[in-house]
Amino acid sequence: MYQSYSKQSETSATPDRVKKLRTQLRGLALDGFIVPHSDEFQNEYLPACNKRLLWLTGFAGSAGMAIILANKAAIFIDGRYTIQVSNEVDMDLFEPLQVPQNQPGKWIAQNIKGKTRIGYDPRLMTLKTIENMSDLVSGKNPDCLFIPLDSNPLDLIWEDRPAQPQTPVSMHPVKYAGQKASTKIALLQKQLVAEKLNACLLTDQASIAWLFNIRGKDVPHTPLALSYAILHARKKPELMIDPQKIGKVVKEKLGKDVRISPMSKLAQRLEALGTRKGRIAIDPAKTSCWFNDRLKEQSELEVVHRADPCTLPKAIKNNTEIEGARAAHIRDGVAVSRFLCWLDTKAAKDIDEITAARKLETFRMQTGQLRDLSFETISGSGANGAIVHYRVDEQSNKTFTQNSLFLVDSGGQYLDGTTDITRTVAIGKASREMRRHFTLVLKGHIAIATSRFPKGTRGVDLDGLARMALWKAGLDYDHGTGHGVGAFLGVHEGPQGISKAAMTPFAPGMIVSNEPGFYKTGSYGIRIENLVLVTPEQKPTGGERAMLGFETLTMVPLDSSLIDTDLLDRFEISWLNDYHRQVHRLISPHLETDKERKWLKRSTKAL
Secondary structure, three states: OOOOOOOOOOOOOHHHHHHHHHHHHHHOOOOEEEEEOOOOOOOOOOOHHHOHHHHHHOOOOOOOEEEEEOOOEEEEEOHHHHHHHHHHOOOOOOEEEEOOOOOHHHHHHHOOOOOEEEEEOOOOOEHHHHHHHHHHHHOOOOOEEEEEOOOOHHHHHOOOOOOOOOOOOEEOOHHHHOOOHHHHHHHHHHHHHHOOOOEEEEOOHHHHHHHHOEEOOOEOOEOOOOOEEEEEOOOOOEEEOOHHHOOHHHHHHHOOOOEEEOHHHHHHHHHHHOOOOEEEEEOOOOOEHHHHHHHHOOOOEEEEEOOOOOHHHHHOOOHHHHHHHHHHHHHHHHHHHHHHHHHHHHOOOOOEHHHHHHHHHHHHHOOOOOOEEOOOOEEEEHHHHHOOOOOOOOOOOOEOOOOEEEEEEEOEEEOOEEOOEEEEEEEOOOOHHHHHHHHHHHHHHHHHHOOOEOOOOEHHHHHHHHHHHHHHOOOOOOOOOEEEOOOOOOOOEEEEEEOOOOOOEOOOOOEEEEOOEEEEOOOEEEEOEEEEEEEEEEOOOOOOOOEEEEEEOOOOOOOHHHOOHHHOOHHHHHHHHHHHHHHHHHHHHHOOOHHHHHHHHHHOOOO
């Protein structure tokens, strides 16, 4: 099994850990310290040794930041974690604040006076983050200084810190990647030459994995090998990684295109860049302050800020990756459909959240092609479903009750694609209110799935479509409507998305989630999530302009018992019936038993 159900969050030790950290800060003449969720590699999902925010505060979410001052502390979370943070963090020690309504920099400015020294670990903070925070503080308190530290004071008090991961690197075959590493490298080198850049520093782990066609197991549920890289304009790129992770076969194949250097030589390789005049690019949104500071020390180097050159081509899947995504979603759809059939047959009797999550993982493993989960399954019954990123553990595990809702958000990692799907299921008979809320969410989901839009349209331009039916009812949800997804990489991938902050134009080949929701605190949660592929421009019948659109990749039926057809128009019902016909056509041939096939036929029956 890839998922553990042991409790991650532990608040009993938090007071003592915060006290010890403040003692360290006094010894360094610091008035405060910033503890981000991110690690030295700016990952969303972290190896155990880098979960500093979790260790200090007990907060187990995949995004957040704590700020510790001498007499008060705050933890900043987004709308996904407003309930979770109160369950996991000591509210007597930390004030929970939701972003973007509350900004860490503004909070610091409001809670300090006079000369103040705020410490931070420059390896963990991106240049963009620290600059934005500094700008917000300096406007109100110009005497506040942000102090980069050579060593992290939290690490000094973390006595039982786990070891760094040492997992082997593997090559990602071209039959799945669709493009040789040498081809990708050559294309990006042409860009650097055109921009008169000598090199580009790559610190984003997914970019490095994509560029060199390598995968690893250093990070839970995301096939990454912790490393850094320098892409040179006119010579072999350099990959800096622990040599113990590179086996003989990988070294022979990778070495044809890449110079491999040990991670211990990182500072030395950066210094070597400054031995002659040149221009090196870094992405300030992905590169830590530590790299920027080291490069700025090289007087011969001009440091240029630009977006990571891998980000956009990685997001725009090639034909091989697109076909792989379709195949992965059919395979995954079979597993999830078998799970929903099992759940329906059991009538949810004597089933709890962990049992359900384990059963779903078992069905995925039975495909014989599962490499990992794409994230820890969110298996939320009743009120737990209202916790947007709920993680079930042995203490929170809840037995299903009749006349409730069950929300399951899950995904798989396959060599040919990454999946992410959410289904909300009625356990017993759903109330009229539940059906109404589900149908309002469904209307938003259909609005995104059927949208057509001109080139240049961004996620921020579509986000309101998913919310309109909810808005009209005076309802909303506090998370984005969609995120990008990688190809056997991260389940959360930029730059594309659908949210109030998604500013990147859509392009054919991008994959994004479509997942509006509604959450009634203390009662239930509803989310409907499919992954969709941005399709090439086409002129609608009778139209004058070509438009982009979405192709739905996820193939799993929705729970029709939760749909109030009186709230749907003919177009919406037609879309749902067409979707269910396609699900039946693609999934039914792969089901193993008559019982499963009959269940699918019932579940995809036209409304």
